[in-house]
Amino acid sequence: MTLIACLHTxxxxxxxxLIEGSRSVTVAAHTHPDGDALGSVxxxxCYLRQRRGKDAVAVLSDSPAPSVRTIIPDGAPFLFQDREPEECLARIAGSxxxxxxxxxxxxRxxxxxxxxxxxxxxxxxxDHHLNPEREGFTLVFSTPEISSASELLHWILRELPDIGGNVRKFPPETARALLTGMTTDTNNFANSVYPSTFRMASDLLEAGVDRDAVLSALYNQYRENRVRAMGFLQYEDMRITPEGLAYxxxxxxxxxxxxxxxxxxxGLVNVPLSIERVKMSILLKEETDHYRVSIRSKKxxxxxxxxxERFHGGGHENASGGKLFWPGDIPAPEDAAAxxxxxxxECLS
Ligand SMILES: [Mn+2]
Structure with missing residues (x-):
């Protein structure tokens, strides 16, 4: 479905x-929340609380990584299941x-x-992923032809009668979080960018969002160890197959x-795609009984x-994720490279 079809009156x-008739609203996103999940939520x-006077709370299965934690505006009510399991379940049941x-x-x-x-x-x-599970939802806004959930949410919110197309009516926290979420999912305007994405950014900047502050919070606050680890993995660990898979x-x-x-x-998984002969890049992160898998590909x-097909996952055409289990998929963690x-x-030749 296209964005325009998605936004029908x-x-x-x-x-x-639905918003008008509600009192207590819970907003959730996928597990291991990234910048787009945290930005859109x-x-x-903030919109529901400040513009609509609702008791709105975010509930996520696990607390965010340090690199994206700052996306949550000060004072915004967030509950995390890995910290407050009872509160999270009670909150959902009472919404x-x-x-x-x-x-x-x-x-997810x-x-x-x-x-x-x-x-x-x-x-x-x-949502903006492929193959939405429509069953169980009262209302679905879904299109893969958009940069991010943050961008889609932005187009939906601005169509609501109380905003009436004027993004200056967004609470400042909402405007900033939307630009932040979109920026992370496009890798700062590098991929999945559509004409609508630039229109959104342009309108939000005009409405007063400080993009320099957004970029600084996202990209200039890493720990030294992180940068050294990125260097190590690229220099010592990265392999490139004859068919053009970097892992x-x-x-x-x-x-x-x-x-x-x-x-x-x-972000590390994107780096090998800059190499001329690389068609696809895969990054594995070891967990207790599986690797978390990130995949990026060229057009x-x-x-x-x-x-x-290989990692029990999915996502977008050129950016997806999944898991690789042992002993289910491979006998032991050492067998991942093979x-x-x-x-x-099998997939790239
Ligand atoms: Mn997203």
Missing amino acids: EAILRLDA SALV DLLFLLDCNGFS TEGLQEAFEASPAPKVLI MIATRAVRERFDLEDGETE GWSAQRVAA YLERISR
Whole structure:
């Protein structure tokens, strides 16, 4: 569905009525929240509280990595299941309107899934991934032809009657969080950028969002260890197959050596794509019984297909993710490289 079709008047008015009729609203996003998840959730929570006077709270399955934590505006109410499990479930059960942003179904909220599915409250999905699970939602706004969930949310909010197309009416926290979320998902205007993306950015800058402050918070506040780990992985660890798959494996040993925190390898998977002969880049991060997998590809090669067929995952055509389990998919963590070499031969030649 195109963005224009997604924003048809009937859906917007239904959304407005759902918000109007609600009192206690919960806004959620996918597990391991990235910048787009945190940006879109923050933006919607601030809008619902400040413009609509709702008791709106964000609920996420796990607390964000340090590199994206600053996206949450000061004072915005967020609950994390890994810190406050009881509060999260009670909050969902007690809400009369639920939003799910930046993911294509409840299954991507991990520990929150059951509570969402059990709730009789109306549910609204706002997402830009492929193959949305429409079942179970009262209202679905979904298009893959857009930069980010933050951008889609921005177009939806500005159509609502109280905003009436004027983004100056967004609370400042909402405007800033939307620009931030879009900036992270496009890798600062490098990929998945559409004409609508520039229009959004242009309007938000005109409305007073400080882009320099957004960029500084996102890209100039890393820890030294993170930059050194990136260098190590690119220099010592990266392999490139004859077919053009570049891969890096952030093992537990590497993560310990550099004291890498969750989320600090964000962005690294994009780097090998700058090499001429590389078609696809895969980054593995070792967890207890699986690797978390990030995949990026150049045009003409489907990261989405590899994620779906080989890593139980999915996402976007050129940017996807998934998991690689042992002993399910490979006998042991040491066998990951061989698994990747086989994918290279089978999918890229
Ligand atoms: Mn996204």
